[in-house]
Amino acid sequence: MNILRPDPPPNLRDSPPAPPQPARDDEIDIGHLFLVAWKGKRWIALFTVLALMVGAFIYANTPRTYQADALIQLEDRGGRLALPEAMRELVESSTTAETETQILSSRMVLGQAVAELNLDWVVQPTLAPLIGSMVSRYPIPLPDHDLLRRYARPGERLTLDLLQVPPEWLGEEIILTVTPEGYRITTPDERTHQGHLGETLGLSDIGFALNVQALEAPPGREFRLRQISMLEATTRLRNNMRGSESGRQSGILRVTMTAPSRAEAARWLDAALNAYVRQNIARSAAEAERSLEFIRQQLPQAEETLRIAQDRLNSFREEAAERALQRDPALEGGEDAEANFVTQSLLSQISRLETNLREIAQREEETRARFSETHPLLRQIQQERESLENRLSNLLDRVQDLPATQREIISLSRDVELAQQIYFELQSRAQEMQVLQASAVGSVRIIDTAEPQRNPVAPRRNLILAVSLLVGGMAGIAFVLIRNWMRKGVQDARDLEQMDLPVFATINYTEHADFKHKRMDNLPILALTEPDDLVIEGFRSLRTSLHFGMLDAPSKAIVLTSAAPEAGKSFTSVNLAVVAAQAGQRVCLIDADLRRGQLRRYFNLPREQAGLADILARSAKLKETLLPTGVEDLFFIPTGRYPPNPSELLMRRELTELVHELDREFDLIILDSPPVLAVTDPVILGRATGTTILIARHSVTPLGEVEAVKKTYQTAGLRLAGAILNGFDPRNAPAAGYGYGYGYGYGYGYGYRYAYKPRKG
Structure with a gap:
């Protein structure tokens, strides 16, 4: 039997393939992200609280801004222009909100407010x-x-x-x-x-x-x-003022002003509005003055036109009377009087109809501005106008039938009446403009004076706190997700199987393994203190997988190692040894970490207890170091005194002899070794035993470290038999399913810190 061969036992090396796993895709797993965020809820809460504190500081340290508002009414100025009806449209104008807003924000108006309040x-x-x-x-x-x-x-x-x-x-x-x-x-x-x-x-x-x-x-x-300059002060005041029309074409303008205090906001706005009203009144008076001047210029011309028309009419009448007397003196009191009566009657009717037509035309224009072309009222007015026009046409036709003298008299009389009407209306308008000029009130009036709001408009406390809450929560979630992504640890069994590492079991997380009293010399063994815990079922599943996988193995020894500390090798080793012994197997647990081995704390042994280091150094026999544990069929060999040269000590042939001797007496030998990437001891132990199983910690052990362990063993001519996924937390697992391997279980690995330095004693 060659225990130092590089390949693992055939049954472990050729173990059946893992159950098929669902293929991964690039879709975002919302469920997994939610679970990751929930697991990091404390970080999220911390970021949220910090963001709220920052928001509260920003709110408290931001100067307050207050706002005052006022309402002004805009009136049509066209009706105030005292001109004859026929001339009014030449100078008539109307007021719009946009125009008045621009005037209100002009330098002409705001400059007066700046000068009045010394805002420069x-x-x-x-x-x-x-x-x-x-x-x-x-x-x-x-x-x-x-x-x-x-x-x-x-x-x-x-x-x-x-x-x-x-x-x-x-x-x-x-x-x-x-x-x-x-x-x-x-x-x-x-x-x-x-x-x-x-x-x-x-x-x-x-x-x-x-x-x-x-x-x-x-x-x-x-x-x-x-x-500051007047231009800069005016620009600042304009930037703090806003004006908008309240409703469409309502003629009501709402003006607001912002300032550092309530009093200043009201004072600034009142000054601007008063300056605006003053200039509006001055503008109205100026318009009245210009209109009066225009009328005065037209009055002499209208008077001259009236005089000329009257002179022409009088001259024609005198000439007509002389011709009539020269022709037949007997007509002076008869037919001539009758003709004059007919002429005057026609002239009176024509004048009355022309006056009515002008009134109808004005009514039609006003009605067309209010209603559509198809409105009944407008049609009625149009019918009246057509009737008057027909009557006027008939009268004018009758005039054509009169003698030439009467026709000329009618024409000249109409000119006189028109000139008189224009002249008298100009005189009336001149008197009205004199009154308007003396009592000009402008086309705007202040409805509501400036009134400041009680609360500041900026900064907005609720908005700042809401944004801070949102930003803090998002920053916390981003931190948790990025932190989880940067770990790039093993997430489930599929990660290991894709690296050609069969997973013998998945040991889930349990709170019972979170030992807060790590420095105690009597650490509890979960398989003994919590035998019904589901984690122990995971170890039983691992025990079954190893039992059937090692039936034909040349050696009954396995080495449990990891890429780095905190993977839970010691926790896995001691609990696996206990459940195997409880199944009737004779088990030998060896603490092969000759640098920082701590398995003795599970069995309450002193640090000076002789162990593996003493056996390899030939200072103690196997019988002296093989200790009962209180668990039937379970024996334990501690590390002994930490040697100064652990690697050289493990390379001695005494290690191989020890494994051979234990193979004859035990059904399972478990060696707890240090991390592979820290020291070379696990590789040496792997050569002596032939079977090495890697412990990977869920979400902690990076895949790169697992790959580095594989390369380390390949360089040494060895091969990992498989892996155990430890500390699996379903709350932080992908939504596709839990990781699994040949054995299924639950648990959590007890980790500790390594500091690989030679230790005395």
Whole structure:
């Protein structure tokens, strides 16, 4: 029998293939992601709490912004223009909300508000770094240190009565420091000047003047003063103001203004609206003045036209009377009077019909603006107009039948009446415009004056906290998923089987194996303390798989190893040994970790107990180190005293002789070895026994480490017989199913930290 051959026993090497596994795809497994996130709920909660704290800090440290709003009514200005009806459309105009909004935000209007409120003066307290806004608003105690004394505190303010700077200092900061006597300023040219409250500090040589009206701050506080250009101040005010029409074509304009305080928001908006109303009234008065001037220019012309028409009519009548007398003096009192009567009657009717037609035309225009072309009222008005036009046409036809003299008289009389109507209407409109000019009220009026809202509009607390909660939760989930992805540990048995490693069993996670008292010298054995736990069923399944797989094996010894610490080799070794002994097998458990072996703690043995190292060093016999464990048919060989040269000690032939001797007395020999990637001891043990099983920890052991273990054994001419998936957690497993192998079970591996250094004793 050649125990040192490189290949594992034939029955383990040629074990039947694993059950077929469902093929993996690239689809996102939502169930698995949810389970991973649920497992990392503490991380998610931590990120969420931190994000909420950041959000609360941002909210507390953000300056408040308040808003005031007002309503103004826009009226049509066309009806205010005092012009004759026939001329009104030449200068008539209407007011729109968009036009008035642009006028309201113009420099002409806002410039007046800036000048009235001195908004080109900027006064800002010096704020502490990072938390300055919060310190200036809340009573946060700060040490009374010289470096912190200049930063603003709640309730402090500075009010200016005058600030004038030379043009080259526009936009430059002037540092004002409060002193016991008053204040001290540092100008942009780095000169300092002393000032007193209520007194004007003037520098006539450069055109600078400053007068502080009120100062409520202790000595040491700093304020930063600036005078900005009128254009910049107007732009700032415009950016804080919004105007929009309330409803479609309602003529009601809603205007809002934002500012750092409620009082300033109302004051700024009132100033802007008052300036807007003043310019509107001035514009209305100017329009009335222009209209009156236009009418006055037209009155002489209309008067001259009327005089000419009257002169022509009178001259024609005189000429007609003279011709009639010269032709037949007997007609003066007879037929001529009758003709004049007919002429006057026709002229009166024609004038009345023309007046009615003008009124009908005005009604038709107003009705067409309100209703559609098919509306009955509009059709009725059109029928009336057609009737009047027909009557007028008939009268004009009758005029054509009159003698030439009467026709000319009618034509001249119509010219006189039209000129009179225009002249009298211009005079009436001139009087109306004089009254309108004297009492101009504009085309807008303020319905609701500026009223600030009680709560600030920014920052929005609920929105900030909601966004913080969302961002924190998403960041926590992302952290958990990325952390899980970066681990790239073994997720189920399929990962190992795809690497040509048969999985003998899957040992699930159990809380009973989470030993918080690791430093105790009497660690509990789960197979004895919790024999009914499902984890123990996993070990029984592993025992069955190994029993039938090693029927024809040349050696009954197996080595349990792992790629790195924390895989649970010791936990697996001791519980597998117990369940095998409980099944009637004679089992020998050997702690082959000659560097940091801790199996003795499961059996409450002292560290000085002789063991494997003493056997290999020939300082002790097998009978002296083979110890009963209290479990029937289970014997234990501890590590003994840690040797300084474990690898060299294991390479001695005494190890092979020990395995041969134990093969004759025991049915199963289990060697708990150190991790493969840490030391070379497992490879040496594998040559002596012929069978090595790798312990892989679920979600902990990277696949790359498993591949590295395989290459290590291949380089040494050996082969891993299979693997055990330990610590499998279904809550963090792929949704396709639990991992499984030839044996199925549940459990969790007890891990510990390795520090591979020679240890004395």
